[in-house]
Amino acid sequence: MSRLVEQRNGSLKAASFPPDYRASGLLLHVTSLPSPYGIGDLGPEAFAWVDRLHDAGQRWWQALPLGPTGYGNSPYQPLSSFAGNALMISPQSLNVEGLLNPEDCQGQFAPGVVDYDSVVPYKERLLEIAWRRFQRARRGDLRSEYQDFCSRQASWLEDYALFRALKAKYGCAYYIEWPAELAGRHPSALADARRELRDERLALLRFSRFQRHLGQP
Numbered sequence: 001m002s003r004l005v006e007q008r009n010g011s012l013k014a015a016s017f018p019p020d021y022r023a024s025g026l027l028l029h030v031t032s033l034p035s036p037y038g039i040g041d042l043g044p045e046a047f048a049w050v051d052r053l054h055d056a057g058q059r060w061w062q063a064l065p066l067g068p069t070g071y072g073n074s075p076y077q078p079l080s081s082f083a084g085n086a087l088m089i090s091p092q093s094l095n096v097e098g099l100l101n102p103e104d105c106q107g108q109f110a111p112g113v114v115d116y117d118s119v120v121p122y123k124e125r126l127l128e129i130a131w132r133r134f135q136r137a138r139r140g141d142l143r144s145e146y147q148d149f150c151s152r153q154a155s156w157l158e159d160y161a162l163f164r165a166l167k168a169k170y171g172c173a174y175y176i177e178w179p180a181e182l183a184g185r186h187p188s189a190l191a192d193a194r195r196e197l198r199d200e201r202l203a204l205l206r207f208s209r210f211q212r213h214l215g216q217p
Contacts, residue, residue, distance in 0.1 A: 025060025030088050038109035038119040043090025073116050082156040086208040087123050099130035131207045149210045161205040165197045
């Protein structure tokens, strides 16, 4: 039996448990945490949940996959093995960073259930507001972190941002229904798509991955 341990360079390494290791924990998906924003997220409630587990003598939080979901919003059908789900970005965290105001976050959601048809456009609107403020903000520290994140994660981030931008352009169609040269990853077609979509859409997608990265408890 092994576990994944994050190293200083951000990569993950498998580490073995001692033969006599015993521990317990609980399973709870992040989206099931209480939240006034329509869906559980990696904000204060997530940290409070970790504290409760610790106080109860639990060692593990099994959270299920946390990737961006596609059709059916199932955590077991993510669109990426590397990117996190932007729906789990905490509006409260963006508020603390000065990228959202409390009035930006107002919304009405049914209690006890996640209504994705309402939550998805709501969270996308908040991220767009946060991105515009980030571009104007004089937060050199946050801008430096963002640039460092984009550089360190470029091996997957650039392709993922392009994939999501193209998926939006083609009405969320499955990629094999896109033009053949894009589905087949022809270099010239990908270069043309990057030029066409390179500005606001790709930058916003990178920013949302950055914020999801910052929000990990």
